[in-house]
Amino acid sequence: MGFNLGLIWLHLTSLCLQTVTLEQIEHLHRRFKQISGDQPTIRKESFDSIPDLEFNPIRSKIVRAFFDKRNLRQGPCGLADEINFEDFLTIMSYFRPIEMNMDEEQLDHFRNEKLKFLFHMYDSDNDGKITLQEYRKVVEELLSRNPHLDESARSIADGAMMEAASICVGQMGVMPWQPAPVSLSQPAPAAQLSQTRCMRESRLNTSLRCGRGLTSTPRCTSAF
Amino acid sequence: MGTGPDPSSSGTLQPPNGTPFQETRLQVFTLDYPHVQIPFEITLWILLASLAKIGFHLYYKLPLIVPESCLLILVGLLLGGIISGAEEKSPPAMKSDVFFLYLLPPIVLDAGYFMPTRLFFENFGTIFWYAVVGTLWNSIGIGISLFGICQIEIFGLTDITLLQCLLFGSLISAVDPVAVLAVFENIHVNEQLYILVFGESLLNDAITVVLYNLFKTFCQMRTIETIDIFAGIAKFFIVGIGGVLIGIFLGFVAAFTTRFTHKIRVIEPLFVFLYSYLSYVTAEMFHLSGIMAITACAMTMNKYVEENVSQKSYTTIKYFMKMLSSVSETLIFIFMGVSTVGKNHEWNWAFVSFTLLFCLIWRALGVFVLTQIINMFRTIPLTFKDQFIIAYGGLRGAICFSLVFLLPVAVIPRKKLFITATIVVIFFTVFIQGITIRPLVEFLDVKRANKKQPAVSEEIYSRFFDHVKAGIEDVCGHWGHNFWKDKFKKFDNKFLRRLLIRENQPKSSIVSLYKKLEIKHAIEMAESGMISTAPSSASLNDYVEDKVTPLSTGEMENIREILTKNLYQIRHRTMSYNRHSLAADANEKQAKEILIRHRHSLRESVKKSNSLSRDKMDTTKATRFLSLPKDTKLPEKLRIRNKTSFKVGDSSDSELEVGTTVLNLKPRAGKILRGQRQEQPLQQFRMEWRNEVGDHDGRADRREAADQPQASIGFRQPLLSRPRFGTLSEENLTEDVRSTRPMPPPRLVRWASETERHTNKSQNNPY
Numbered sequence: 004m005g006f007n008l009g010l011i012w013l014h015l016t017s018l019c020l021q022t023v024t025l026e027q028i029e030h031l032h033r034r035f036k037q038i039s040g041d042q043p044t045i046r047k048e049s050f051d052s053i054p055d056l057e058f059n060p061i062r063s064k065i066v067r068a069f070f071d072k073r074n075l076r077q078g079p080c081g082l083a084d085e086i087n088f089e090d091f092l093t094i095m096s097y098f099r100p101i102e103m104n105m106d107e108e109q110l111d112h113f114r115n116e117k118l119k120f121l122f123h124m125y126d127s128d129n130d131g132k133i134t135l136q137e138y139r140k141v142v143e144e145l146l147s148r149n150p151h152l153d154e155s156a157r158s159i160a161d162g163a164m165m166e167a168a169s170i171c172v173g174q175m176g177v178m179p180w181q182p183a184p185v186s187l188s189q190p191a192p193a194a195q196l197s198q199t200r201c202m203r204e205s206r207l208n209t210s211l212r213c214g215r216g217l218t219s220t221p222r223c224t225s226a227f
Numbered sequence: 228m229g230t231g232p233d234p235s236s237s238g239t240l241q242p243p244n245g246t247p248f249q250e251t252r253l254q255v256f257t258l259d260y261p262h263v264q265i266p267f268e269i270t271l272w273i274l275l276a277s278l279a280k281i282g283f284h285l286y287y288k289l290p291l292i293v294p295e296s297c298l299l300i301l302v303g304l305l306l307g308g309i310i311s312g313a314e315e316k317s318p319p320a321m322k323s324d325v326f327f328l329y330l331l332p333p334i335v336l337d338a339g340y341f342m343p344t345r346l347f348f349e350n351f352g353t354i355f356w357y358a359v360v361g362t363l364w365n366s367i368g369i370g371i372s373l374f375g376i377c378q379i380e381i382f383g384l385t386d387i388t389l390l391q392c393l394l395f396g397s398l399i400s401a402v403d404p405v406a407v408l409a410v411f412e413n414i415h416v417n418e419q420l421y422i423l424v425f426g427e428s429l430l431n432d433a434i435t436v437v438l439y440n441l442f443k444t445f446c447q448m449r450t451i452e453t454i455d456i457f458a459g460i461a462k463f464f465i466v467g468i469g470g471v472l473i474g475i476f477l478g479f480v481a482a483f484t485t486r487f488t489h490k491i492r493v494i495e496p497l498f499v500f501l502y503s504y505l506s507y508v509t510a511e512m513f514h515l516s517g518i519m520a521i522t523a524c525a526m527t528m529n530k531y532v533e534e535n536v537s538q539k540s541y542t543t544i545k546y547f548m549k550m551l552s553s554v555s556e557t558l559i560f561i562f563m564g565v566s567t568v569g570k571n572h573e574w575n576w577a578f579v580s581f582t583l584l585f586c587l588i589w590r591a592l593g594v595f596v597l598t599q600i601i602n603m604f605r606t607i608p609l610t611f612k613d614q615f616i617i618a619y620g621g622l623r624g625a626i627c628f629s630l631v632f633l634l635p636v637a638v639i640p641r642k643k644l645f646i647t648a649t650i651v652v653i654f655f656t657v658f659i660q661g662i663t664i665r666p667l668v669e670f671l672d673v674k675r676a677n678k679k680q681p682a683v684s685e686e687i688y689s690r691f692f693d694h695v696k697a698g699i700e701d702v703c704g705h706w707g708h709n710f711w712k713d714k715f716k717k718f719d720n721k722f723l724r725r726l727l728i729r730e731n732q733p734k735s736s737i738v739s740l741y742k743k744l745e746i747k748h749a750i751e752m753a754e755s756g757m758i759s760t761a762p763s764s765a766s767l768n769d770y771v772e773d774k775v776t777p778l779s780t781g782e783m784e785n786i787r788e789i790l791t792k793n794l795y796q797i798r799h800r801t802m803s804y805n806r807h808s809l810a811a812d813a814n815e816k817q818a819k820e821i822l823i824r825h826r827h828s829l830r831e832s833v834k835k836s837n838s839l840s841r842d843k844m845d846t847t848k849a850t851r852f853l854s855l856p857k858d859t860k861l862p863e864k865l866r867i868r869n870k871t872s873f874k875v876g877d878s879s880d881s882e883l884e885v886g887t888t889v890l891n892l893k894p895r896a897g898k899i900l901r902g903q904r905q906e907q908p909l910q911q912f913r914m915e916w917r918n919e920v921g922d923h924d925g926r927a928d929r930r931e932a933a934d935q936p937q938a939s940i941g942f943r944q945p946l947l948s949r950p951r952f953g954t955l956s957e958e959n960l961t962e963d964v965r966s967t968r969p970m971p972p973p974r975l976v977r978w979a980s981e982t983e984r985h986t987n988k989s990q991n992n993p994y
Contacts, residue, residue, distance in 0.1 A: 034703055056701045061691065065698035098699055121692065145690055159687075 031095060035088050044085040045069075060144050064124050069094050073123050080130075135160065275306075276557035294661045296409040296560050296624075300654070303564015311568050323629040326562075327517075330555045331625075332507045334405055335518050336500075337552035338425065339525035346422045347526075353609075354423060356601050357617070358430035361593050362400055366438055368589040370396030373582065382577035387641060390446045395645055397438035398630040399586060399623065399652060404428040404518075405556055406624030406653075410661045414668050420613055424620045432518040432626075433467035439630060440514065446638045470516035471523045477506040478527025482727040485535040489729065495540040496547060499532060531727040559625045566628075567650055573643035582648045583655055586623075594618040612671050619664055622656040623649075 038052060039045045050056060050066045059065065072078040074097070075090050083090070097120045125133045125141055139160040260267075279302050283289055289298070347354070370393035377384040377392065407428045411421055441459045445451055481502035488495050503524045510520035533541060594617050602608040609617075631649040636642050 031703060038702070050702070053701050056698055059694055059698045059701070061694045062698065065695060065702070069702075095699075095703060098696075121695070124691075124695065141691065142687060145687060145694070 028092065031092060032088060035091050044087050045091065046085045061124075061141075064127070064144075067127075068120070068124050071123050074120055272558065272561070273554055276554065276561050279561070280553075280557060291665075292662065294410050294412075294657075296406060296556075297658050297661055299557055299560035300564040300657065303561040304567060305564070306561065307565035307568030310565070323633045326559065326625060326629045327511070328508070330559050330562075331405075332504055332517070332521055333548070333551035333555045334408070334559075335429070335507075335521050336503050336525050337548045338404060338408060338429070339522035340529055340548060342425075342522070342526060343418055343422065344526055344529070346418055347426055350419065350422055350426065353601050353605060354426035354430060357423065357427040357594075357597060359434055361427065361597055362402075362431040362434040362438075364593045364597070365400035365586075365589050366393065366397040366434075368396070368593070369400055369582070369585045370394075372585050372589075373578075376577065376581045379577075382575065384575065384578055388446075390442055391639055391641075394439065394442035394446060394634075394639070395582075395648075397435060397442055398627055399582065399649060400589070401435040401623065401626050401630070402428040402431055402621045403624030403626045405559060405626070406622035406657055406661075407620060409556060409560075409624075410622060410657070410664060411620065414665045416616060416668070420616055420620075423609075423613075424617055427617075427621075429518060429522055430467075433470065433516040434463065435626070435630075436514070436516050437463045437466050443635070443638065466514070466516050467519060469513065470510045470519035473510050473515065474506045474520035474523025474525075475527050477502050477509070477520075478524040479531075479723075479727065481524070481528045482531035482535070485532050486727060486729040488535070489537075492537050492540055495536045496544045499528060499544050500547070502528070531723070534728045563625055563628055563653070566632075567654075571643055572647045572650075573641070574647055575644055578644055579648045579651050583652055586652055586656075590621045591618045594621075615671070616664075616668065619660060619667070622660060623653050624657065625653075628653060 035045070038049050040049070040052075047066055047070060050069075056062055056065070067082070068074055069086060069091070070083045072081045072083055075083060075086065075093055077083065086094075097117055122133070125137060127137055127140065139157060142160040276299070279299060280295070283295060283298050370389070373396060374387070374389045374392040376382065377387045402424070404425060407425055411424065437459065441462065445455070448455070481498055484498050484502075485495060488498065503521050506524040507517045507521040510517040532544075536544070594614055598609050598614050598617075627649050631642075631646050634642050634645065639645065
């Protein structure tokens with residue numbers, strides 16, 4: 004593809020993505036080429052060539068996340084048609100590990116970025132809010148699509164929302180629950196809180212150790 | 228006993244040459260033990276072993292605390308004691324020949340056949356590293372330190388030479404696959420760990436064989452030249468690689484053979500067993516590593532044979548293999564116990580205790596040091612807990628046992644000492660380590676996880692996020708071997724599959740699994756009685772009201788339960804391993820999920836294409852093959868089938884069945900289907916679960932093939948009701964299927980037309 008990976012690394016470093024090493028970028032570059040079939044950009048269809056992804060229930064959401072303009076920092080809403088390698092890296096950078104030597108502010112910024120990424124995955128209509136309907140859809144997708152669980156899926160989603168709301172405002176007693184969409188765009192109480200708690204407990208460090216495999220051999224440089 | 232010979236009865240003939248010849252009367256009952264002695268005893272032993280196994284499980288807690296191997300050894304000890312006490316002679320020691328030629332191969336075959344190949348190859352470097360370097364490290368370390376101990380005069384061991392110590396070290400450091408399997412099955416470690424330890428135990432056979440023979444020969448030679456050492460190193464490569472090559476070659480031959488066996492389905496399983504055993508004995512003939520040969524053969528065969536043989540043969544192979552290996556394992560342990568009792572022992576406190584000590588120390592050191600090195604190359608480093616389990620799980624077992632019995636006394640004058648030491652080490656590892664590894668694992672585990680019950684939303688979030696992680700891992704090729712995997716897959720598709728698989732149509736893995744799963748799923752559904760009697764009317768309407776009422780705690784409990792049961796399984800990389808049950812392998816579980824999802828998506832597409840299907844009805848009539856709406860009827864049919872037969876299509880029942888639709892079709896869709904069904908009871912030939920004997924076999928396969936496109940298409944895009952034809956290759960997925968009639972095999976067409984003729988006749992096809 005001809006562009007200098009070193010330049011990319013420098014560029015990304017300037018975007019506060021210091022924790023990505025040159026080697027990781029190389030590996031991702033190879034992977035990008037593999038997915039795109041040596042084209043400079045990826046489209047949604049390119050993700051069909053990844054066999055293991057088929058088994059994932061939220062596959063469409065994941066693929067969508069790659070093209071979401073909000074994740075790519077290209078705009079407030081909408082979907083890009085195709086992404087190039089830089090955008091690919093941008094998405095991947097949401098998953099880099101938290102380094103120990105960060106200060107509080109950077110840490111916060113980091114976490115917020117990651118949370119926002121996830122938030123955008125829930126928010127399928129790009130309006131910056133997660134409505135009850137969207138939440139229900141997510142729960143449905145996660146459940147094994149057992150048809151006679153549809154009703155239960157509804158109640159599960161509702162129960163989860165209730166819980167999330169009650170965590171933060173529990174002291175206020177029973178809330179008259181309105182079917183209004185729960186706005187979760189701001190560092191908003193319930194969902195954000197439980198999201199954060201959940202994410203702290205689950206290890207959010209999908210680190211980009213970029214598969215050097217067991218033999219760091221010259222195969223890395225073999226021709227594609 | 229009946230009447231014995233009666234010498235005084237009449238008829239004593241006196242032959243001419245003088246000796247009185249007593250003629251005996253016809254005996255009614257006779258006892259002729261020597262005639263059947265050998266098979267009789269073998270049968271009794273095996274029967275005893277199996278009865279012992281039953282006995283262990285009578286008290287349900289026993290197998291949890293004590294691994295079966297320990298119990299079996301105890302039984303063996305008991306037996307040995309009884310035999311030697313009763314007969315005053317040594318009980319039959321397990322001959323090394325019997326062990327190596329008959330008892331060991333089934334176990335290795337079973338393990339190799341069901342080895343999770345993907346995980347194995349992903350960790351191959353680590354496994355190889357542990358097996359080769361680790362075993363070398365252990366043998367030489369133990370040998371040298373033992374020699375050091377022997378030099379100390381007070382122990383009375385000065386006559387043991389360095390070479391003898393090295394020989395002993397090489398055989399005692401062999402981690403044993405049988406023992407590892409027996410114990411790990413008890414503690415349910417995740418697959419990754421299991422693969423590491425078990426893979427190591429398999430691969431180190433090459434090293435052990437070479438070292439053992441090497442040192443044995445060296446002990447017999449007077450002088451050792453450097454050329455011999457180099458020959459030894461070269462021998463290692465030859466032994467290992469040669470074994471693997473033999474295995475792969477015979478695996479391919481086996482796959483090729485099964486390509487032609489569709490006329491003689493009944494003996495298909497035999498080929499699998501024969502070829503693998505052949506690879507083992509061939510390798511042993513050349514003094515190559517038989518274990519590696521049989522493992523390679525099994526792993527090669529697995530992929531291709533599965534596609535060629537019928538479903539029933541496949542099941543037979545699986546079960547028979549499990550049975551053989553189970554019996555072998557039981558026998559091995561019992562024999563170990565029996566052989567222990569005897570006059571083969573010489574006790575020396577120093578030697579025995581130091582052997583044990585060094586085994587443990589060197590193993591722990593070795594694992595630790597090696598892991599530090601290999602972690603630099605691994606994507607996922609091994610944690611301390613993993614290292615501990617690997618070190619602690621290095622059990623010795625029957626291989627050391629047999630090898631030590633094989634030692635020539637002429638070369639090793641103090642053979643009995645070695646035997647005693649080996650037995651002590653084996654017993655220690657199997658008993659102490661075997662029993663304590665489980666509580667230790669749990670102890671180590673408990674330390675980390677200390678959560679209170681998470682909120683429902685947290686569960687959802689964490690599950691969601693797990694899926695995201697898995698997805699991103701896939702996208703970025705996290706496991707890092709995609710290059711070679713893709714290359715191999717291309718080569719595989721181009722050459723190997725064409726050659727080795729009968730009727731090779733390139734199907735995606737989903738599609739072929741879908742085929743198997745339709746069958747299994749239907750059977751399971753019928754068995755588990757998943758029938759809901761009333762349509763869930765709530766889902767039939769749109770969600771008119773969004774009113775949400777707060778849920779009681781009871782309901783929350785319910786919800787949690789439902790979540791745990793039904794949350795879409797993540798593609799676990801850390802599934803727990805269980806050897807003695809035929810767990811569905813990973814792909815099957817996932818594909819099952821896909822199956823269920825697919826049904827759901829079918830429903831979606833029916834909803835979407837309600838209006839369309841009216842137009843399509845005419846066209847669908849003309850087609851012989853299944854179109855989409857007919858497919859949606861399938862699960863209902865199967866659910867309501869009586870359990871014994873899966874006859875499809877009593878249209879008299881069909882009215883009731885529509886009412887019991889579990890798929891929650893909208894009423895309009897239901898009506899359409901009913902209408903269609905009356906005109907086109909093509910469902911008759913859907914999914915006949917007949918026995919696959921006889922010439923319906925091919926047809927059964929092909930008919931199932933007709934369903935396959937649904938899965939792959941339905942997964943990607945919501946389906947409109949279009950007729951589908953035959954099998955589709957992956958490449959054709961996005962094309963307009965209706966315009967092509969690509970590959971319905973001719974048989975299917977014939978079959979369909981036949982049944983069409985039958986449509987108006989009796990609805991009950993007697994299958």
